[in-house]
Amino acid sequence: MLGPTSLPILAVVNQKGGVGKTTTAINLGAALAELGHPVLLVDLDPQANSTSGLGLNPSRARLTVYHLLTGECTVAEAAVPTGVPGLQLVPSQIDLAGAEIELASMSERETRLRKALATTPEGVELVIIDCPPSLGLLTLNALAAATQMLIPTQCEYFALEGLRHLFYTHQLVRSNLNPKLEIGGILMTQFDARTTLAWDVLNEVRRSHPADLLKTLIPRNVRISEAPSHGQPVTQYDPTCRGAAAYRELAHELMERSR
Incomplete structure (x- = not known):
């Protein structure tokens, strides 16, 4: 659906938090699942915000992405259903913070997630990996496994500097770990059309990365901010709000770009 491989894997990555x-x-x-495309979301962040944001308690997860990385389970064993039909989750929890230390001494430490995702059950059309806000070993595992990287970027002064670092990392990963890794797109988030800064940053990114900048703009929207505290994606929490519409637009745009 989002690429030529049998299982497209999209790493959502930025070394900056927020x-x-x-x-x-x-x-x-959630938007892709809503369109009828079964999705597996892998929460690779020790903060486990994707897990809690979908209404699951990280501390109650029996099997997590930690067990997947250490080879103790398969995707089918770790994945749990969410409140969104067609969206499964491999949860995370705080124990994952110690995984980078353990992974450092393991063989094939950068490609353990790629090997684990080979056990993804049939029927899943896309894997989305929520990466931690760093470029450490966990994120390298995501990039080694991914077919594309999606880069959310806030409309702020240091956006271009962060993008330069990420594109350099992309080249390193392509050269050493995953020659098939492509840029899936740069997504501008928390866009406030009322501010000059937002337009200045958008235009700078458009000039520097014209082929990679996505048309969809994710607006600064209170409903997007509220939804995680209710354990729901914004597409369920307030299906008609601007934020929900923007993420549906993003889903359609990514599908169009892959054709």
Whole structure:
């Protein structure tokens, strides 16, 4: 659906926190599932915000992405249903924070997630990975497994500097771990059309990365911010709000780009 491989894997990545990464992973997954495309969301962030944002208690998860990385279970064993039909989740919990230390001493430490995702059951059309806000070993595992990386970027002064770092990382991963990794797009988030800064940053990104910048703009929207505290994607929490409409637009745009 989102690429030529049998199982497209989209890593939602940015080394900076607070840019809408988890929000995008949850709501894009929900919007695609709503369109009839079964999605597996992998919460690779020790903060477990994708897990709690979908109404699940991280501390109660029996099997998590930690067990997937250490080879103790398969995707089918770790994945749990969510309140969104067609959207499954491999949950996370705080124990994952210690996984990077454990992974450092393991063989094939950068490709353990890629190996684990090979056990994804038939019927899943897309895997979305919510990466931690860093470029450590967990994120490298995501990029080594992914077919595309989606880069949520907040409309702020240091956006371009962060993008340069991410594109450099993309080239390193392509050269050393995953030559098939493509840029799925740059997504501008928390866009406030009333501010000059938002337009200035958008135009700068458009000039520097014209082929990669997505047309969809995710607006600054209170409903998007409220939805996680209710354990729902915004597409369920307030289906008619601007935020829900924007994530549906994003789902359609990514499908169009892959054709």
